[in-house]
Amino acid sequence: MKLYYSPGACSLAPHIVLRETGLPFELVRVDLASHKLAQPDDYYSVNAKGSVPVLELDDGERLTEGPIIAQWICDRAERTDLMPAAGTMARYRVMEWQNYVTSELHKSYSPLFKRDFHEEGKAWFRRALRQRYEYVDARLQENEFLTGSSFTAADAYLFVVTNWAAHTGVDLQNLGALDSFMSRVRAREAVQQALVAEGLVKTA
Ligand SMILES: N[C@@H](CCC(=O)N[C@@H](CS)C(=O)NCC(=O)O)C(=O)O
Structure with missing residues (x-):
């Protein structure tokens, strides 16, 4: 398996999940400014969306969308602690949080990375993120992790996007x-x- 990633981007979430499972994989670095690979190759030929992450499976099939990639990895590794079994309420709770992180947090950060996005708009997104983090903080006062006492793929995702706050x-x-x-x-x-x-x- 190959994970296409860019350092510190949302691809870090499935990267963490891969390491949690111990499944073998290779990392392929993508330059998101130029959409080029380390080798002189156009990344759009790998993912027409131009974004990371992409998980390339051993049969060459490519999967996109970070939360779904994380689900695939956990299912393949049979790690129901990271992603509960399909059809259970526990699974829907983890997916519920993955969706919250992707739609309410991740994509509210995106304009803050854009040089050509106006300051008034950026201020709106910073306020929205603060409010949403107050909700997340209240949930984390009840539990160690988003869905209870066990670390899941949704926690990996929350960790990755929250690392963008200082910057x-x-x-x-x-x-x-x-x-x-x-x-x-x-x-x-x-x-x-x-x-x-x-x-x-620098070091582990
Ligand atoms: N919906 C996609 C969004 C992925 C995404 O936003 N990736 C960003 C990095 S965090 C990216 O590659 N941006 C560069 C681009 O789209 O050109 C997912 O959840 O995987």
């Missing part, structure tokens, strides 16, 4: 449960390995 000026002050969650997730061995592999921290 994009999103205010996470006085959200103590969220802060503890971030430290708890960062301390996981698989997370440290993924951060090192993407060049985001």
